[in-house]
Amino acid sequence: xxxxxxxxxxxxxxxxxxxxxxxxxxxxxxxxxxxxxxxxxxxxxxxxxxxxxxxxxxxxxxxxxxxxxxxxxxxxxxxxxxxxxxxxxxxxxxxxxxxxxxxxxxxxxxxxxxxxxxxxxxxxxxxxxxxxxxxxxxxxxxxxxxxxxxxxxxxxxxxxxxxxxxxxxxxxxxxxxxxxxxxxxxxxxxxxxxxxxxxxxxxxxxxxxxxxxxxxxxxxxxxxxxxxxxxxxxxxxxxxxxxxxxxxxxxxxxxxxxxxxxxxxxxxxxxxxxxxxxxxxxxxxxxxxxxxxxxxxxxxxxxxx
Amino acid sequence: xxxxxxxxxxxxxxxxxxxxxxxxxxxxxxxxxxxxxxxxxxxxxxxxxxxxxxxxxxxxxxxxxxxxxxxxxxxxxxxxxxxxxxxxxxxxxxxxxxxxxxxxxxxxxxxxxxxxxxxxxxxxxxxxxxxxxxxxxxxxxxxxxxxxxxxxxxxxxxxxxxxxxxxxxxxxxxxxxxxxxxxxxxxxxxxxxxxxxxxxxxxxxxxxxxxxxxxxxxxxxxxxxxxxxxxxxxxxxxxxxxxxxxxxxxxxxxxxxxxxxxxxxxxxxxxxxxxxxxxxxxxxxx
Numbered sequence: 009x010x011x012x013x014x015x016x017x018x019x020x021x022x023x024x025x026x027x028x029x030x031x032x033x034x035x036x037x038x039x040x041x042x043x044x045x046x047x048x049x050x051x052x053x054x055x056x057x058x059x060x061x062x063x064x065x066x067x068x069x070x071x072x073x074x075x076x077x078x079x080x081x082x083x084x085x086x087x088x089x090x091x092x093x094x095x096x097x098x099x100x101x102x103x104x105x106x107x108x109x110x111x112x113x114x115x116x117x118x119x120x121x122x123x124x125x126x127x128x129x130x131x132x133x134x135x136x137x138x139x140x141x142x143x144x145x146x147x148x149x150x151x152x153x154x155x156x157x158x159x160x161x162x163x164x165x166x167x168x169x170x171x172x173x174x175x176x177x178x179x180x181x182x183x184x185x186x187x188x189x190x191x192x193x194x195x196x197x198x199x200x201x202x203x204x205x206x207x208x209x210x211x212x213x214x215x216x217x218x219x220x221x222x223x224x225x226x227x228x229x230x231x232x233x234x235x236x237x238x239x240x241x242x243x244x245x246x247x248x249x250x251x252x253x254x255x256x257x258x259x260x261x262x263x264x265x266x267x268x269x270x271x272x273x274x275x276x277x278x279x280x281x282x283x284x285x286x287x288x289x290x291x292x293x294x295x296x297x298x299x300x301x302x303x304x305x306x307x308x309x310x311x312x313x
Numbered sequence: 314x315x316x317x318x319x320x321x322x323x324x325x326x327x328x329x330x331x332x333x334x335x336x337x338x339x340x341x342x343x344x345x346x347x348x349x350x351x352x353x354x355x356x357x358x359x360x361x362x363x364x365x366x367x368x369x370x371x372x373x374x375x376x377x378x379x380x381x382x383x384x385x386x387x388x389x390x391x392x393x394x395x396x397x398x399x400x401x402x403x404x405x406x407x408x409x410x411x412x413x414x415x416x417x418x419x420x421x422x423x424x425x426x427x428x429x430x431x432x433x434x435x436x437x438x439x440x441x442x443x444x445x446x447x448x449x450x451x452x453x454x455x456x457x458x459x460x461x462x463x464x465x466x467x468x469x470x471x472x473x474x475x476x477x478x479x480x481x482x483x484x485x486x487x488x489x490x491x492x493x494x495x496x497x498x499x500x501x502x503x504x505x506x507x508x509x510x511x512x513x514x515x516x517x518x519x520x521x522x523x524x525x526x527x528x529x530x531x532x533x534x535x536x537x538x539x540x541x542x543x544x545x546x547x548x549x550x551x552x553x554x555x556x557x558x559x560x561x562x563x564x565x566x567x568x569x570x571x572x573x574x575x576x577x578x579x580x581x582x583x584x585x586x587x588x589x590x591x592x593x594x595x596x597x598x599x
Contacts, residue, residue, distance in 0.1 A: 012481050013403035023407055026397040030416040033459050037431035056438055097426045116330045119323040138334050141563045144537050145556040148544045149337030152344065154503070159340065162354065189333065227450050248423020252523045257544055267426040274430060284434070287427045294422055299519055
């Protein structure tokens with residue numbers, strides 16, 4: 009059965025409109041980013057300079073923009089730059105966030121999937137609702153909750169558990185609380201979508217064959233939900249790496265992530281080529297886990313959702 | 314016994330996670346009515362922060378700008394997402410399809426910092442060459458549309474895949490032109506998804522800080538940018554008041570939308586049932 013779409017008179021136009029738009033505002037900016045990352049800005053104000061020699065016409069790329077990310081200028085060792093530190097820290101936080109979201113979200117999704125079918129939509133709606141309210145404001149609220157004089161410390165002190173406030177804000181604690189909080193729904197939804205389709209009779213079969221509940225869970229449920237775990241992990245990990253707002257609000261100077269470094273390089277140091285190079289490397293960081301993800305699950309664009 | 318225990322654990326876990334998800338919202342709503350700047354102790358009920366909110370010109374101006382930006386970005390995203398979803402679902406083969414599908418989906422996984430930076434470079438380049446456009450509302454709308462389109466496309470695509478092509482075929486057989494088929498058959502079917510895409514793009518835009526920070530010019534600040542600026546300086550209950558108003562309006566919109574969708578679904582089911590009844594009646598021997 010052929011679609012009527014193929015007989016559409018303005019077929020070229022129908023494809024052309026979104027295509028042109030994406031080429032202009034997605035592909036072209038990316039190519040410019042790539043271009044600028046090889047520019048030798050020197051002492052100029054504008055980074056829009058040719059990257060070829062005006063006499064010979066040969067390409068003259070400034071690899072220094074990339075090299076300086078990996079090798080410190082003042083004779084320090086390889087990989088011992090603030091950029092590499094920021095990349096590693098970003099990956100570390102993203103990994104921790106994904107693990108925390110999984111630990112918290114897996115049982116949660118499992119319980120929702122096993123609850124009565126009539127209450128499931130309402131429970132899912134309740135997961136989604138905070139997601140629709142401002143992300144910025146929800147992160148900001150944690151500032152008041154975790155502060156030295158904040159709700160948690162005040163309550164703990166009033167109850168007599170502690171005498172002095174625990175330092176939570178502007179540390180790893182506040183960073184991970186904030187990031188787990190924001191990205192938890194991204195873990196819950198794919199896990200739920202996977203677990204709800206699971207045939208729970210397989211678990212009963214495992215019980216009948218003498219498996220303990222733990223063993224049945226570990227050998228039946230977990231392997232069956234592998235696709236959901238991988239999807240959730242990726243959906244949390246990928247945006248976490250580039251997180252910009254949470255470290256700005258909940259992190260201290262120790263918790264700077266790569267997104268912030270790109271920003272500072274751009275607007276504080278005014279080193280546009282290096283900011284571009286940092287961004288290109290950042291894309292590389294995202295593409296590797298993404299390629300693994302596609303390898304395991306197949307191209308989502310081709311999949312019928 | 315065991316059953317009782319597992320139910321207990323599951324209720325406790327779910328309650329815990331929901332508490333975690335809703336605590337910040339609850340916190341902001343409660344403390345927006347606090348009478349002092351205190352953050353942990355509720356010292357008394359007052360509306361002073363709401364009053365402060367209405368007097369804060371930066372917030373009020375930011376709100377109007379954000380509303381305009383989000384409306385424009387929402388409409389543009391919904392239209393472009395409809396095009397993109399239609400192309401991806403209905404044209405299985407055309408030159409550059411892989412590139413197209415990659416470009417549509419890429420903003421979903423691109424860090425916002427990278428999107429913001431690369432669009433800024435484009436804008437500066439274009440501005441250097443043509444002296445236009447100035448960084449401001451237009452450039453922010455462009456950035457938000459790129460993001461909103463990607464998310465909207467996913468929503469519309471999944472709905473478009475469910476449309477029964479036989480109905481479209483029937484319309485063609487009855488003499489409808491392709492354009493008519495789209496507007497009279499396909500579009501009404503995917504309308505809830507288009508609306509959802511609009512709402513999603515609107516929300517994304519209304520909430521975005523990073524892309525706006527890159528693409529806005531001097532003196533042009535969206536509401537999230539204003540709040541971000543305040544938030545980095547410290548605790549300010551005026552923001553809690555703004556958050557409370559936002560939470561209330563979002564909840565209302567979500568409720569209205571779900572009521573609308575379920576009513577639409579029920580009406581369609583009723584229509585189908587009625588049509589089937591008529592069909593059966595017509596087939597009965599007189």
